[in-house]
Amino acid sequence: MMLTIEETAAILKLMGDKTRLTMLKLLEGDSCCVCEFVELFGMSQPAISQHLRKLKDVGLIKENKRHQWVFYNLNTDHPLYPLVVRILESVPSQQEKLLRLTEDGKRIDCC
Amino acid sequence: MMLTIEETAAILKLMGDKTRLTMLKLLEGDSCCVCEFVELFGMSQPAISQHLRKLKDVGLIKENKRHQWVFYNLNTDHPLYPLVVRILESVPSQQEKLLRLTEDGKRIDCC
DNA sequence: TGATTATATAAGAGTTTGGTTATATACTAT
DNA sequence: ATAGTATATAACCAAACTCTTATATAATCA
Structure with missing residues (x-):
């Protein structure tokens, strides 16, 4: 199924931000929760939430609530996932970013 | 050769604009000159020139002067070309856009 | 040469974006 | 319940973006 050129442009624009592109690259390997991203990017929690919301709104990522955390992963069902x-x-x-997070004991290990 | 994540994000952001993405799609098949794009998009000539300049500045397209026209094509040597x-x-x-242009006799046939 | 056509650049206006702080909501655990 | 932690939303601001119009530059041609 092929998206319109506008829809595809919107996806590319979203991916054309360093923070969001890094988020997606990290999610390529593993799911991450909001507070991990906050640590990872040294950015305010609302800034992180707003980036994740944009990615979720176009369906590039899915959320997954576990305990008090919200984990995000790539949405493999998205028409543009390939x-x-x-x-x-x-x-x-x-990956070094995740390694550093683990070394600092900030990685959330849940379930 | 792999670009940095910032460089890659910059390319994606540039491609994440409907006008520029359409330009690149058109250039996938054929080279086009500025005045053809002006007709194609019904947009002012400076607007078109500015989009083309951005694409050229990051090396996605190359220019090619013939007679009084400046033709643009995809730069197949760009590290992210594939x-x-x-x-x-x-x-x-x-392609229908180019067809319409040809029907209107606005296609530039040069050299 | 001077007029015409094609393109580029400059300056400015309106919109969008990406951050901030403040606050609301939701879940966990004592 | 209440406190503490995690996340989302709202309001706001500065920077970036994408047009516009006006103007400059370059090439062609009568």
Whole structure:
């Protein structure tokens, strides 16, 4: 199923932000919760929530509530998911960010 | 060669505009000159020139002066060219726009 | 040369974006 | 219940974006 050019442009525009693109790259490997992103990006919690909301509104990510946390993951059902994956392959790994988070004991280990 | 995540985000943001994404899709098949885009988009000539300049500044397109016209084409040497092509495959064809232009006798046939 | 056509650049207006702080909501645990 | 933690929303502001009009530059041609 092919989206319109406007819909596709909207997705690309959303991905064309360093913070959101990094978020998606991180979610490529693993789900993350809001407070982890806050630590990761050194940005206010509302800023993080607003980025996640935009990604969720277009269906690129899904949320998953566990305990008091809201975890996000890539939505593999999105019509552009294969394209998104291909784009993320062109982005350098951001795993060191998660490693640092783990070292600092800030990684949320839930369920 | 892999670009930084900032550089990649900048490319995606540029592609995340309906006008520029349509331009790139059109250039996927053929080169076009500024005045053709002006006709195609029904937008002022400076607006078109400014979009093309942004695409040129990041190296996504190349210019090619012939007679009094400046033709643009995709830059197949760009490090993200393979990704760009893959993205454009996910965009519906815009060929009817060129057809209409030809019907109106506005297509520039040069060299 | 001077007129015409094509393109680029500059300046400015209106809109969108991405952050902030303040506040509301929701869940957990004592 | 109440306190504490996690997340979302609202209001606001500064910066970035995308047009517009006006003007400059460059090439063609009578």
